[in-house]
Amino acid sequence: MSGIVIVGAGECGVRAAFALREHGYKGSVALLSEEMHLPYERPPLSKQCLPAHKPIRPKADYQQAGIELCLRTRIEALDLAGHRLLGRDGSSRIYDKLLLATGARARLFPGMEGAATLRTFDDACRIFERLRAGARLAIIGGGFIGLELAAAARAMDVQVTVIEAASRLMARGVPAEIAAIVEARHRAEGVDLRLGMQVAALVAGGVEIADGSTVAADIVVAGTGATPNTELAEKAGLAVGNGIMVDSRFRTSAPDVFAAGDCCSMPYRGDWLRLESWRVAQEQGAHAAAAMLGAVGEWTTVPWFWSDQYDLGLQVAGWAAAEAKTTIRHLSDDAAVAFQHDDEGRLICAAGVGRGNRVAKDIRLAEMLILREARPPADQLADPTFNLKSLLKAA
Known part of the structure; x- marks a missing residue:
């Protein structure tokens, strides 16, 4: 047929x-x-x-x-x-x-052979059946998946170490200012963050780091992309x-x-x-x-991502660029939105983090501004009292 x-x-x-x-x-x-x-x-x-x-x-x-x-x-x-x-x-x-x-x-780099991965329902079952209070979990990779697993494991009173090769968390996904808020929360929850460290190999009882040190672990999970x-x-x-x-x-x-x-x-x-x-x-x-079916034109939708870690909700609209100019909108001590612009002032990305859906409205408005290739003034984006919705009319 x-x-x-x-x-x-x-x-x-x-x-x-x-x-x-x-x-x-x-x-x-x-x-x-x-x-x-x-x-x-x-x-x-x-x-x-x-x-x-x-x-x-x-x-x-x-x-x-x-x-x-x-x-x-x-x-x-x-x-x-x-x-x-x-x-x-x-x-x-x-x-x-x-x-x-x-x-x-799930992607595994050399030296990570034998690590568990979290991609399927069966993967999740195999990992969580080994987690219990006091168990030691080593997570290779400080991206969304690894950090979400870290938060879930801490809720079970599991000892968690996150090993990340980059100097900060979520380096490919969000601007540094947003990553810093997430990092602070994980540290406050007792997660041992080892940043700027390369994995050499998995060994009996843990993970060997390239500098010769060892992270003790009962289970190792690689969250190093896909x-x-x-x-x-x-x-x-x-x-x-x-x-x-x-x-x-x-x-x-x-x-x-x-x-x-x-x-x-x-x-x-x-x-x-x-x-x-x-x-x-x-x-x-x-x-x-x-x-x-020949019923539609080109796909022009703005990419959108989200992650939940503890009671923090993280959302991203657009595509973060490492070298882009960034404007920060501080909403509270643990909530902020980072806006990124290209060289011509167009908004290309907005990433925010806060409790629950604290940043959802701002990210949704940013998503519409990105779609319209708007050039919003940085001072207005930075002002938490300024109504971003008014920028849509100008766009």
């Missing part, structure tokens, strides 16, 4: 499947997943003390929408000329159009570069083949960008579905 086939049943793939039906597509839709579990939300895996399998959609929804959900299905090869997918079990499937939503997998799952695309001859390369309508280098979500790299404001985000995955899945 031909029709539209989606390889990958994460947030992106599931959203695409249902979006096809919402757009009135009547043909067959097949959603293929390597996992045994009903497609689930990944954000709760690193933010809760007990792993929870939270389905993206109930099983009945797939049946009602006429979506063929195929679990434990691994695709080994893609025949572009024949519009055919070949499974590990020897099966084959013809497609009219194909969406690759293969996601990404690698896009591009093997299927590469073997088929699709263009790949830090992800499956697509245009602004998620079309790959082959006719009738699209890619979206964590696995794809796409043009964004003069650069190539691969995004790993729950909301971005949803938006790209919906947009790719519409694009496969």
Whole structure:
């Protein structure tokens, strides 16, 4: 049976499947997943003390929408000329159009072999079943995943050490001023932060640092980023570069083949960008579905990310740049928003942190300003009493 086939049943793939039906597509839709579990939300895996399998959609929804959900299905090869997918079990499937939503997998650098990773529900179960009060957890990497796990583990009275090669936390994700607030909170919660330290190897009872010292640990988890799952695309001859390369309508280098979500790299404001985000995955899945039906134009959405650590909510709109000019809006002692501008004064990123949803309104307004390529005055952005909403009119 031909029709539209989606390889990958994460947030992106599931959203695409249902979006096809919402757009009135009547043909067959097949959603293929390597996992045994009903497609689930990944954000709760690193933010809760007990792993929870939270389905993206109930099983009945797939049946009602006429979506063929195929679990434990691994695709080994893609025949572009024949519009055919070949499974590990020897099966084959013809497609009219194909969406690759293969996601990404945890990345391990040399010396980290043997470390646990947190990417799937099964990963989370294996990690949290070993955590108990007094246990020693070493986390390699001071990014979102590692810090979320650190916060969850501290709530269980686990001893936590975070080892980060950079001189500060979240160096790739947020400006330094925002990272400093998060760092202070982790230190106050008793997390041992080892910044500017390279891991040499995992050893019995812990982690050996490049300077010869050792961090004692009962369990070691690597949170050092993710690698896009591009093997299927590469073997088929699709263009790949830090992800499956697509245009602004998620079309790959082959006719009738699209890619979206964590696995794809796409043009964004003069650069190539691969995004790993729950909301971005949803938006790209919906947009790719519409694009496969010829019902939508280019994707111009501003990237948006979030992280919860303790009672702090961190949000980012746009894409942080290490060398960009930054303006800080101080909302309180533990809440601030950092705005970044390009050389021409355009707002390109806003990152904020505060208790609960303290920064949500400011980030949402910044997101709209970034989309409109606004050039807001720095003094107005820095003034916590100034109403940012008024800047939208000028933009």
